[in-house]
Each structure stands twice: as C-alpha cells, then as structure tokens.
Amino acid sequence: MTNGLLHVRLGEHPELNVVNGVLRVTPEGSTDSLFVVRTSTDAPLVLSTICTHLGCAVDLVQGQLVCPCHGSTYSLDGTVRRGPAVKPLARYAARLEPGDVLVIDLGKSA
Numbered sequence: 001m002t003n004g005l006l007h008v009r010l011g012e013h014p015e016l017n018v019v020n021g022v023l024r025v026t027p028e029g030s031t032d033s034l035f036v037v038r039t040s041t042d043a044p045l046v047l048s049t050i051c052t053h054l055g056c057a058v059d060l061v062q063g064q065l066v067c068p069c070h071g072s073t074y075s076l077d078g079t080v081r082r083g084p085a086v087k088p089l090a091r092y093a094a095r096l097e098p099g100d101v102l103v104i105d106l107g108k109s110a
C-alpha cells in the first residue's frame with residue numbers, strides 16, 4: 001500500500017475471475033478489511049466490511065454479506081436486503097490500471 005492506495009493484482013485472485021466472486025483483503029496496517037466484489041465483467045466494486053447499523057464486521061455467507069450482530073444482510077453490490085441497517089455498505093473509489101491491477105483509494109469512500 002502506498003499513499004493510501006491499495007493495489008490488487010486481479011490475476012493473483014481467481015475468485016475475482018467469476019461473476020459474484022468475492023475477495024476479502026485487509027490493507028497493511030489496518031484492522032478493517034474490504035470486500036472486492038466482481039458483480040459483472042466491469043471493474044470490481046470495493047466495499048467496506050463495516051455494517052452501517054452499528055459497526056460490526058460483515059461476513060460473506062452463501063453469496064450474501066451478512067452482519068452477525070443483528071442480522072442485516074447486504075447484496076454483493078452493498079445494497080441493504082434486510083435491516084436493521086438502512087444504508088448501503090460504504091463503497092471505495094477504485095480503478096483498473098494496465099496489467100489488470102485494481103487500484104483502491106482508501107481515502108475515498110461514499
């Protein structure tokens with residue numbers, strides 16, 4: 001990781017070669033991980049794993065993102081499928097660079 005940018009070489013993660021594939025990564029020096037999700041053939045999405053209800057860490061369970069604390073469930077694009085959470089998971093800015101390297105801007109989430 002350099003300057004708040006995390007580089008993920010997609011070719012090193014076969015789970016991201018299939019639609020609905022999910023990779024969990026933890027940036028160096030951070031305790032919070034991220035989900036990198038291939039929802040289509042476009043560049044993968046990058047989502048926070050922090051539940052928008054009260055901040056527990058969300059897990060990948062049978063193709064959905066599920067919070068173990070109170071059961072909020074999110075689609076792989078981060079939208080809420082079941083509450084109590086009402087806001088989607090935060091999404092990080094990311095872009096594909098030559099060589100199939102996904103560059104994630106850890107300073108930019110919405």
Ligand code: FES
Nearest residue numbers: 051053054067070
């Ligand atoms: S903290 Fe995730 S559902 Fe409450």
